[in-house]
Amino acid sequence: MSKYQCGFRKGYNAQHCLITLIEKWKQSVDAGGAFGALMTDLSKAFDCLSHELLIAKLDAYGFDNKSLKLIYNYLSNRMQRVKINDSFSSWKEILYGVPQGSILGPLLFNIFICDMFYFLEDYEIANYADDSTPFSAQRNHQAVIEELEKSSAILFNWLKSNYMKVNTDKSHLLLSGNEILQSNIDNNIIESEMKQELLGVTIDSKLSFEEHVNNICKKASQKLNALARISSYMDIPKRRIIFKSFITSQFGYCPLVWMFHSRKLNNKINTIHERALRIAYNDGQSTFQQLLEKDNSVSIHHRNLQVLATEMFKISMNLSPEILNDIFLKRENAYNLRRNVTFHSRQVHSVYHGTESLSFLGPKIWELVPSEIKQSENLEIFLKTK
Numbered sequence: 001m002s003k004y005q006c007g008f009r010k011g012y013n014a015q016h017c018l019i020t021l022i023e024k025w026k027q028s029v030d031a032g033g034a035f036g037a038l039m040t041d042l043s044k045a046f047d048c049l050s051h052e053l054l055i056a057k058l059d060a061y062g063f064d065n066k067s068l069k070l071i072y073n074y075l076s077n078r079m080q081r082v083k084i085n086d087s088f089s090s091w092k093e094i095l096y097g098v099p100q101g102s103i104l105g106p107l108l109f110n111i112f113i114c115d116m117f118y119f120l121e122d123y124e125i126a127n128y129a130d131d132s133t134p135f136s137a138q139r140n141h142q143a144v145i146e147e148l149e150k151s152s153a154i155l156f157n158w159l160k161s162n163y164m165k166v167n168t169d170k171s172h173l174l175l176s177g178n179e180i181l182q183s184n185i186d187n188n189i190i191e192s193e194m195k196q197e198l199l200g201v202t203i204d205s206k207l208s209f210e211e212h213v214n215n216i217c218k219k220a221s222q223k224l225n226a227l228a229r230i231s232s233y234m235d236i237p238k239r240r241i242i243f244k245s246f247i248t249s250q251f252g253y254c255p256l257v258w259m260f261h262s263r264k265l266n267n268k269i270n271t272i273h274e275r276a277l278r279i280a281y282n283d284g285q286s287t288f289q290q291l292l293e294k295d296n297s298v299s300i301h302h303r304n305l306q307v308l309a310t311e312m313f314k315i316s317m318n319l320s321p322e323i324l325n326d327i328f329l330k331r332e333n334a335y336n337l338r339r340n341v342t343f344h345s346r347q348v349h350s351v352y353h354g355t356e357s358l359s360f361l362g363p364k365i366w367e368l369v370p371s372e373i374k375q376s377e378n379l380e381i382f383l384k385t386k
Contacts, residue, residue: 001118007129008106028137045130047097076310123151
């Protein structure tokens with residue numbers, strides 16, 4: 001499978017998909033360039049897969065006849081009907097799609113879309129399951145738009161040729177900067193937007209992630225207020241469980257994507273975290289640092305740095321997705337030992353999109369990790385010692 005397929009694969013997640021896109025954008029802007037992406041929308045992607053075409057692809061990939069018959073038998077003769085109140089429709093055979101909720105369904109979907117990446121080898125695409133987002137980083141906006149129009153034309157043609165339904169009118173164009181520009185996508189004029197959500201993360205044209213972090217803080221505050229109302233009815237262990245499960249967990253989704261936010265937002269996060277600790281431990285006197293020590297935890301930003309250090313360890317051990325090797329370049333060493341694994345620090349020209357990027361900070365963090373921790377035999381040991 002393509003290294004850009006990040007959905008339904010062990011060791012891959014939405015964060016890896018977004019890191020690839022965001023880091024290439026930051027490098028482009030840091031060098032004086034521009035970036036852009038086209039967020040596409042598919043209708044019922046899993047329900048549109050042609051059984052005959054899927055079997056043909058499996059045949060092309062080397063499945064023998066007995067295996068093909070087994071898979072076709074698995075997909076065939078499935079029935080469905082609709083219930084409204086106490087009324088039922090007649091049974092109809094399911095002619096398209098893979099069974100959702102099954103173990104095989106996601107794998108068959110990945111195999112079905114695998115050849116899409118061969119058509120897009122000359123272009124950049126961020127893919128997670130049925131979310132396929134062509135993106136570009138070029139010297140200026142005009143070059144970005146031209147490349148997006150070419151890549152989207154190939155993508156849409158592939159989707160239509162494979163009987164998948166794309167909603168062009170629901171596609172969104174995100175470009176860097178404040179200027180509103182237009183692009184012709186599949187004979188539809190699409191205006192660029194200042195922000196757009198992709199895989200659960202709100203990305204803005206400046207890559208500040210202010211709206212995304214503010215939304216996280218809002219959700220955490222709402223749950224914190226609920227905890228405050230019922231805290232008197234629970235002991236400390238129960239309050240701590242709720243605090244961990246419903247409040248700090250809000251900041252655990254794709255932290256490496258949005259961690260480079262403003263100091264103002266960091267203070268806002270710390271304020272929420274501190275208040276939550278005070279409620280959990282019924283402690284109105286201790287400082288934030290003392291509360292963290294009592295909880296045997298660290299601040300959200302410190303936790304994000306730990307996540308980054310863990311990712312660097314996984315890359316050094318070849319446990320991370322191959323796409324991250326394009327972001328974090330290893331240095332060649334005389335001996336292939338973990339203690340000798342180092343990374344190139346890229347040259348940067350600015351703070352906002354240069355030093356505040358994973359490709360710059362990751363190698364710096366890795367150098368700060370003590371040698372004895374770097375030499376951990378496996379990830380489990382590394383997580384216990386960090």
